[in-house]
Amino acid sequence: MTRRDAATPATRPLRVAALADADSFVKWAAALIGSVPDVSRHLGIVQTPLTVSEDQQRKALLGTGLTADDVTRVAFEDVRRFVERTQADVVVISARGPLVRLLQRELDHVDPRPVIVVGLPGISIPAQRGAATYRRYADLFVVHSRREKRAFHDLFAQLGLSMELALATLPFAHREAPHPVDLAQARRPRGTDLVFAAQALIPRERAERERVAGILRDAALADPTRRVVVKLRASRSAGEEETHLERDSYEDLLRDRPDNLVFSHAPMREALEHAEGLVTVSSTAAIEAMAFGVPVIAMDTFGIKKTNLNTVFAGSGVLGDAADVVARRFRHPSPTWREQNYFHREIDSTWWEQAQRLVARRRRGDLAARHVPAPRGGALHLAWHRKSVLGDHDRTLSGAFALAVGTPVAKAILLARTLRSRRGRHTWMDDASDITLTPALHQDPMRRPARTA
Template sequence: MSGRGDRPARFRVVAIADADSFVKWAAALIDTAPDVHPHLLLVRTPLTVSIAQERAALSGTAIRPDAVTRIAHEEIASWLSHDRPDVVVLAGRGPFVRLVMREIDRLARRPVVVTGMPGMSIPAQRGALLYRRESDLMVVHSRRELRAFSDLADRLGVGLRFGLATLPFAKPRPAEASTGDDLVFAAQAIVPRDPADRLALAGILRSAAAADPSRRVVVKLRSRPDQGESETHFERTAFADLLQSRPENLVFSHDPMATALQRAEGLVTVSSTAAIEAIAMGVPVIALDTFGVSKEHLNTVFTGSGVQGSAADVIARRFRHPNERWKLDNYFHDPAESTWWIDVRELVAMRRRGDLPARRVPPPRGGALHRAWQRKAVLGDEDRSVAGAVALMVGAPLVWTILTVRRIFGARGAGTWSDPASDITVTPARYQDPIVRRMPRVAVVGD
């Protein structure tokens, strides 16, 4: 690690991440910033990317392997104290962001803290905002998201600055690339959630492959569980299991999405951000609405786009391009409107002048035991403390009780999960993944 005196006269930006989708987003985001010296810290948690996933996430960026450091949580503060970055980008699920923010609170020289979500974020979720409320800037990726998160912040009484960016990994197709004839399906771990729906979706893919044996149906997967890999969300019903019996032209791929799309005739998804990658490359899509359009399916963003379609459309490969009006409001605004890096430079100048107070994470309401639970829930087996083990035993039943009550008695009305007409959720999520993956009944409350 070089000292500050050896460094070029440009901003030092460090992204801190763990899970696959957040690593991809953080690497692509800092790669778009001009005049920076970037570094990527991968914190060891149950979700940390494998070397293969890291390689896929960094594909298409200029971040070299020697600019990546794998680190334990307890080493974060000392590493940052020595490196003294100007900007830290926190890229992880809400509980991860909160845990790392507490380490930043220990620093004598505080960097500007930037947070954000790794893809489409409609609806703007309560937890996504509250976990990031102590950051100096939260990045959003469309005009629509900017309106939604600003509205949500006003309703929740959160004072937070937002910076608009384009999705950093949504890039045009290379000029030399030729159009392929693959139907690429972007698999998602939690959408649709119901096992029966996932089984039905596997059947649609089989039918699409059988309809034309001369063309491939490619199921793009994000992880290899048999090799110990995890992904951001916990998949209880895996397409790799559902499609063990399949036609020869129905295949799996672990290539980067950009690579898969270079051979695509079209992309199929329920609500994956891969749709935006495809649209950017000029690849038509189908946003499958067979299982409904709702906030829980995370696909209300496609309403009015012109790309929603049925199972019959998928089987017949009736892909479509979105209308221009929808694109301007959803992820394809004029790049000149993307002010996030201008905002960051202004915030760095303010911090250097002493005009940007630190936004510190408050102590948890449940005291030391609650704090131990928060740490254990994020770090899993990486946390070997007695307090963490005790908190796990006490907290797990309580969390599952809270989630059960939410599922049964969840609030309804404007701005809730049951309201498809709004772009925000003022109520907490009713479902949560286990973050401690080896203990499948342990969940974290939050988004």
Template sequence: MTETALRVVALADTDSYVKWAAALLGTLPEGSDPQLLIVETAVAVSPAQQRAALARSGLDSSRVERVAFADVSRVLAELAPDAVLVAARGPVVRVLIRLVADLEPRPVIVSGLPGISIPATTAAIVNRMQSDLFVLHSTREVNAFDALARRRDLVQRFALARLPFAARSSEISCGAGSGTDLVFASQAIVPRERAERMQVAQLLVMAALADPDKRVVVKERAAEGEHQTHAQRHSYPDLLAKLAPLPSNLVVSTESMSHALDTAEGLVTVSSTAAIEAIARGIPVIALDSFGVDDKLINPVFIGSGVLGPEENVIQRDFRLPPRDWLTRNYFHDADKDDWISQTNELVTLRRAGALAAKPARVRRGGRFRDVWERRLAMGRKDRSLAGAAAIAVGVPLRIVLRPYYRLRLRSA
């Protein structure tokens, strides 16, 4: 089988996973047959978020369809894919992978993470254990996840792909961006506390006041009433409203990051993958280190990059690009190292020959009740079944009681 014959269907729901899945499908070779199914969970992308996620993804909008969870199995059976890319956060990915694994014939199951994935986590692997291939985006990530899987005695096959929205840039260039905007990439849970997020809001106001002729653009992932991959508290628009009147050159935007970068001089973030997207276009960044550098902030990956900086750097617009050695280890490896397509082809060839053994589901306590519980967690209010309601009524109190026990087990494992 040639690498041009793949029929790949992706399942995704939230903003970051829809963007990732669409862009990854957009890197398939000419002649492939890609399709993206947006699963209607309680936090699925809005139509506006969907348009932003698909912008410049390389996937034509005609290849995208929204489906109810109850219809996913039927639609997949009709499409008969060689492989299914399951692109979803933890609670949903487990449910969708089990659903795909029950199809006859069972397609190759591919999964992965949509952005910066350092540090490697056991939960990310465990949630995707039933997938045949786990896609990551730097040689450093592949090495870290492979080492973690070996330590935990978890069997998983990892593949490498340049971050798809970064891969389209021709080459890394030096110097500032060609625009004049300071673009701030908002994150839902980094930093998490209200006081820290207010500190960022105040910093953005100071940056706008420092240079009234240039815009400060607060790039939000969702407008009011829309959902994100992670639930956000203390949104920057709400915090900025408390600092009114605001400088006229400070604006909030929910356009795609790709379009926001068109007019960027530089990008500021704590740890958003938007930093990689900017660097790929030669737009320098500042990774704000005012709250430290640790795993909870998802920013240790920037150690050695030269882009970590304090608030003064933001006000002065002292943006930077990383050195070549950091780039090579982190997201900007040579394209010929990418192997997710070749590995997927290899697995599809085995499947067609009847030689691909299905990976067993993770052993879980709870049986049918556990399945119903996880489906309710994944679908939220979209699951209106009586079984789902009963699972929530029983499972929530039980989860509160057992959570400390399982956390202790995980730390001691």
């Protein structure tokens, strides 16, 4: 029995901590740990180039049960002390893959060792190679639908990985109506806004983003009495960052727009209060809208394919084209699709029960810690990894040197892997599969070019 357990009765509520940095990951972590009853919980926001602003943090906490008093901003070098101070039994690491691995290396030195839980903040179809490999040393991997659970089980098998999977309800998309959902009861009184959930990565090409901007402009012109609201995740004027780098923003593409086409940085839940319907290409906001009883159009203008991250909506009943958007022909998803995709029964969400069992096993000494092994390349590789993730928040000379030396090598290796695996089964071109064994399509930089207001 450890000193901490000897001083603390076994019947005390468990202590849960989470570590996150970027907007979507903070929102997911806060909602996930906030959904657990009768625990002591705290959220550490780690300082990286993508760390949320104070305003983004406030919005991310809305509806999660966490308050500003439950949050601490933590420098990377203080992460270990933060976890030790909270005496966490369970630590949820909510971040992009490289940061997850970097943080877990820090937690490898915490004694007694907490149970490590990881997951992704939204739709995770297709299940991607990097999502699994960066998180492979955690104790529990949380997914949010039966379909995702099957996909990641297959992905782990293909990669030769072993990790326990757990199902959770997407935490910021809890249903407003009991199961099974009666759509007539679930629908709320209609607002009048067409809310468009903008995404940084999808669609990616400028011409496609210009096409989306044109569709939104047409929808606004079709009925000047109703608003078209472009819901953005980060405020450029406030210098905020979001998880992914946006190269062609809708603020730039829609400088010339009708008066009833507006931008909003309000929380999505607030935007949905005034929504007639939601439009997206592949955003998790579609799931949030469905849970809120708001009908949806998932645009199929650019095809239903993995590269658009929208194959999850095939067979949902909510796909629509530009004409549907302009005419506001919103749809509710089919009951069969709902059951397999994010709207399973609450009783089937067992992630917390599984986490508790893992804590009990760890205390008994029959759950070995899954330590991150030393990388090939030794100290130089570690320094490169730290600097590439933390950017200016890492001020070591070794990090600066490793980044200069290692970045060209890393890019060459990644390019070679990508060229070797462009087509075939379980690649990005295999739209019939729910997994990808090939590298991520786009390597999103942690360092961001300077914003202009």
